[in-house]
Amino acid sequence: MLEEDLEIAVKVVIVGNGAVGKSSMIQRYCKGIFTKDYKKTIGVDFLEKQLNINEDDVRLMLWDTAGQEEFDSLTKSYYRGAQACVLVFSTTDRDSFEAVEKWKSKIEEEVGPNIPIALVQNKIDLLDNAVVEQNEAEGLAKRLKLRFYRTSVKEDLNVEEVFKYLALKHIEKMRKENEQESETATAQPIRQIGLFSTGGSVSKSNNNNGNGLGEGSITLQPSKTRVASKSKNPLSRCKFF
């Protein structure tokens, strides 16, 4: 299969207290709509969005998780395998800001410390009723080493930027891991034929011993999160399940 027929799939989880605007953010990003009604998420929802970043086709699988504590044990199981995270709090809800560290720990407990996270202060159209100062939000982002965005889902401010940043971070991370793997593979030549890991690209160590067969090996590198079959149908760029 040709490289250009592949796309990068990224599992993104959206977390944060109830009513901060998580579902609205995904709806805005995927469907371009905003509704004033609040319908709390029961468990989890899932939407998908395709985008193109520097020639790479990326499919974001967006998991919208319930912010209410009653769903905690259920939503936690959906964090597994997440490759990026949007952590949202609201400009008008102090508790949601104070819960940021707790959400970060919850995510990292399930998926480890290296997951790219964007910290998002939503509802900045309501700055007149703000209960969180801009500098304290920025300070928290700095202390937790998270990229910080201020968004208004209602006014469609900065929403795309959040997801683009996470997609870019994921691609960067994937490239680094691939490079490290190839470096390790060249540094330690494998001397057995038939040793391989699942899927992906083939690399050959060519150590010909004179009988034409060589004593080298064929190593199959894992293909990471790439999935096959790039869809050319523009209507399929945003799906709702």
Ligand SMILES: Nc1nc2c(ncn2[C@@H]2O[C@H](COP(=O)(O)OP(=O)(O)OP(=O)(O)O)[C@@H](O)[C@H]2O)c(=O)[nH]1
């Ligand atoms: N003014 C304003 N209201 C917003 C914004 N984003 C979301 N809302 C409103 O905030 C309320 C809660 O939004 P939701 O998206 O349902 O919140 P949620 O975080 O998914 O909530 P849970 O499902 O309980 O976790 C809704 O009434 C939205 O219309 C925003 O940027 N500005």
